[in-house]
Amino acid sequence: MGEAVYAWGFILVLGLAAVLTPLVMAFAHRVGMVARPKEDRWHKKPTALLGGVVIFVAFMAGMLAMGRGGRGETAFLLGALIIFVVGLVDDIRALSPRMKMAGELLAAFIVVAAGIHFTTGLGAWVDWPLTLFWIVGITNAFNLLDNMDGLSAGTAAIAGVLLFIHTRIMGSPEVALAALMLSAASLGFLIYNFNPARIFMGDCGSLFLGFSLSVLTLLGTWTRYSVANLIWSLAGPVMFLTVPIMDTTLVSIVRALNGRPISQGGRDHTSHRLVAIGLTERQAVLVLYAVSLAFGLLGVYLNRLNLPTVSVIFIFMTMVAVYFAAFLAQVPVYGNHELAVTTDGDLTRRKATAILRRLVESVADVVVLVVAYLAAYLLRYDGVLTPARMHLVVQSLPVVLPGFLLSFWFFGLYRNLLRYTGVYDLVAIFKGVIVGAAISMSGLTLLFRFAGYPRTVFVIYVLLLLILIPANRFFLRGFHQLFLSTSNREGRKVAIYGAGDAGEMVLRELLNNRQMGYVVVGFIDDDPAKHGFSIHGVPILGPATALEQIAASGVEEVIVAMPSAPANRREEVIAMCKSLGLRYKVVERIV
Template sequence: MATYGFAWGLALAIALVATPLVKELALRIGAVDVPNARKVHRGVMPRLGGLAIYLSFVVGFLLFVPKTPIAWGIFLGGSVIALVGALDDRYQLSPKAKLLGQLVAAFVVVAFGLRVTFINLPFDDGFSIGWLLSIPVTILWIVAVTNAVNLIDGLDGLAAGVSAIATATLLVVSLLMGNTFVALLCAVLLGATMGFLVFNFHPAKIFMGDTGALFLGFQLAVLSIMGFKQVTLFSYVIPMLLLGVPLSDTFFAIVRRKLNKKPISAADKSHLHHCLLSLGLSHRGAVLTIYAISALFGLSAVLLYQAQTVLWVATMLVAVLVIALQLGAEVLGLIGYKHKPLLRFLRRVRTRVQELMIAGVRHSRTNGWR
């Protein structure tokens, strides 16, 4: 356990030292974030803060992580994605250019041997998939998670905090599984992210930019594959829970835009943090609320890992989570204020129950009078 502590502590210390230096660099080269109608902050802010996370991760990786082929793939792929993010923070790359960079980073780690090769099913033993299918499935997961983390980077400390909670949960589950390799990578990534968060929490002194959001998303995507590809039963539900906040926010954004007949790539102000702010929460209050939601997802992931051998318990847990997720999305308006099928159903059930209760009372009074 001492090794994990040293890895975490060193990455944390480097991030604490590197972040102010990166801030000065960002201001000097013009890597700044200018406010607009969609953004919450009002002044020009330095970004590129993810470079501090990347540098801290690199040092921790070189000192503590065993240098297997997949490890080098993670290192090189992470370097590619960090470079793409840094270029975007400075020069504002087009969406196509950023997507191309994400695909290249994903191809790199796949080329070094990281692939989803087995699909586990809840009520079956699952089945193996060939390399023709495993490659696109792996790349799709990496790109999807990378962009999901990037999309939630809308408030001070939000993406960094949610990523830290997801990483910490993955660290715990990896230790329970005895997966020391993934646990070491998580310890380094957690330390780097927490060190940066000191300067990024509200009121932020620096933004992580795409350098940090893309890098954290990439690492979480890769680590979730490595941590659970050998687990049976609900193995692919667990990483989804670990990344519950960014993945669900992205999913509801896609559904919302489809229902409103808008392009999937169209920007709006109906993400989770926007909805919480519209309810009257403060900037810090909205972030802390999302931290709590992310922690609940993480706890659910740990519970599901522990309960996955008991089929009915795991199934019930997943069902409750799905219903709670849908209900929360409708209450907050993540899908849109016109699309609330579960709430309408519950209201009809409540109305029907009330009608039956009133009818029962009337019937009892009538019989009693007679």
Template structure:
């Protein structure tokens, strides 16, 4: 194994060095001959940037194949498909093709790969498997292509996916196959040196289409977990490439809802929405890197976990990523503000659906009820659900879904504004879930008098459901607060202190955070109660009133918001004498 790892390391190093040198050369030639991407309103880069970086990636990878690639069955399909789409992408970079022409070429390349023997073994029907595989390859190719929307993003995600894929090969004993993603990672890393922010060269369609089809087809070589479970066969390739898939879905829905073509460029990707939420470009890219890395770890876990746990954990994780994408989908970006409104009825319906969070909540809860019910059986029977109980689970799931969705509705869960979730809302949720669990148990037991129904399943299901639904709702508030903090003050925001670290002060700081239009940047609280000094409210520290002069000097504070009516006029005069302007904040009823 040590010799194999050294060999793999040498392969990665060779493609890295080759890509480093080739990308440097291609960049120089691109600038010399004017082969650059000009700035445009629908593109992220702010200055003309060299194109054709994909040449460095492709040639370096092929050099590595000549030097290190052993005789691997069906590897020719991977190389041929990658070469075909590299050529098509290079032509498109030099002389742009119509989107439908690129799609036809992608379908032909995918069909050729399938013809040469690679397919996803998801069903026992070869024809269906082949159709799914063609859709998979075309989808992943376009996903990587669309993901190439911010400096270093597509390259970094490709490296993470390649490393995860290489580990699955190594764990499965497929050392020869592992050299493919290893060399790919090395080649992309060499290119990424020049593509990180601020990028001086782009990979172009030649690089993104090559990477997409190569990653998608290389995943078909893996035997990881196939001997253990169907879940590993289904989930491993999807998890490795989950972030490009979800980003593509987000963009497709976003553009359809505003009447734009999916192939049209734009600033509506997950990365752009993260920046709109307040992250810097670098942090937005790193955030997506981290999500891709976690997804890769999940892919590795699939081969080691019991099948029962896989079907519980992986769908929950995927739902979490989809929920995060839905959260980002509500962020209004420049493209959507500028998009023309299409008058067709379908476009109006799609646009209207974007605002109907309740529809998403109900669909999400249906999935969570299913997961909780299944998870309760997994926990009750330690992962090995007996055949009879598995049949009972499948037969009674529709009953449980109907009963619990109805009781969640009657209990007021879907009338709650979860943006302002508090203890009262959680009580409503707990009460509704408990009622649903009790009613489900009664109905299932009465409907199956001849079968032993475990009562503890419904207790476990209720506990899991509270955690899942409560977590899903709370996560939106947590994410919103996190990104509001990341956004930070605007250039014209006024640094301000809040006098009074009580209920009124908490209300004031929450109002400032929720409404940037106030143009205030809270520095912290000031309170005369020494017992509160050093503590924090919503992350803002509570200072002693004696520290006001130092805070004014350090942060340039010129205003202090008075949140309590217990501050005397004498105290206000003392504040004015310090050179700070006190402003009373109050709620009035007329």
């Protein structure tokens, strides 16, 4: 298939979508198919629906115009038609969740029955259910992702382009063309859907995009990953669709822990949580575009790597996504008045948050333990893992993982708050890693006499864990600090007098609790050796004479954090604040 075919297909579908969208907008307003502003939605004025009709018609027209062919394409188009009709009926008459699920399963079953499914090497009893779960899951993931202007259409466009690149490399021209035209249909609609949106796609669009991408990722990877390895089979598709998968997983877990129906709408998605930490709606969508692009590009590159390397990268990136989602899960998106908070309800939410944190910590540790173990073998054998060595890895992991997790639990790694990880936690991690290694090696000796297991692997493994487990703990804290440092910069401007331990403690408290309404613009300190430096990104501006400059710049208050200074010096600073008209607060000694 020549390059001209791809170019003409893209231009045809893009132009058709761009032309049809205003017509559908006018029609939707004429017949009253509009989304009215609601409490749990963010748009402020009635907005046209039925944008999914544009995406579906433009894509199908392109497929028919460019010619059909390729394995399973008829089944794919039939399933896509069923999904579109289900979504359209739901937009018009509001189908029950059971009816929607029945239609989704029918469409997915048609595709699977045509021979399009994951090939794990474990038989149809695994491949078919896994594929049905994948198609239905991604279909609904895009439906849930359609919660902010331009997010679902833009994510689909990025995934389509990356899948086009991937399938071109893999030698699947028909799939590449379909992916490119799906991206073009999404982009043509996105012109009118990006913030502020003038039209929404509705369920007929989001369900269609999710279904199409779920099937196209299968068509684009199944010939390459027809090996008896589940990770290799899933790595590419998951990387292309990381954002919808992450968002759906986050929403499902949080709503389930809080006793809310997963199908219930609301402002608790990934995008809404990004807005809650200070980003604008556009910035939140662009951040998720960037995440989708980064993971997708890596997914394109995975096909050039060997299986162990793919496993390490895939598991590591999964850990990054888990941490990102875990951080966002802790961001409050509803006020008490919206939640109708009761004492029991508040306690339930707090317990749910604690459970979620512990779950994330455990999953993240398992990911690190597996990645480090594979990496230790790769380092020991110069990146080459023969089937015999892979057998050792698979055989020993069920012994190694429980040994380390038991040790981590015993030394209290899951009783500490990640947000306050410090030196004492590093000591506990060191003990946990050493004892965990001893337990694991003892277990392998007892069960397999340690036959065939090189001791150098465990030396490397311990060294990697001593680096990665602390990094694992500090990663979430880093996410927290990163977003807080760049968000919500509005509030009462204050300066801290005293760039010592007390001043640093005050700054940390203000950074961690932005609801207090303070923005720290700088430190004042009498020690000239500290001038020109910064603490947590906040500059040390100078000595007491700098108070006049900061007062003129709009600072309203000074926090005097110098409890160890002589009393007369504190009194002098307070007098200066009074003379400049600055309010002040004094941090007293603890004892």
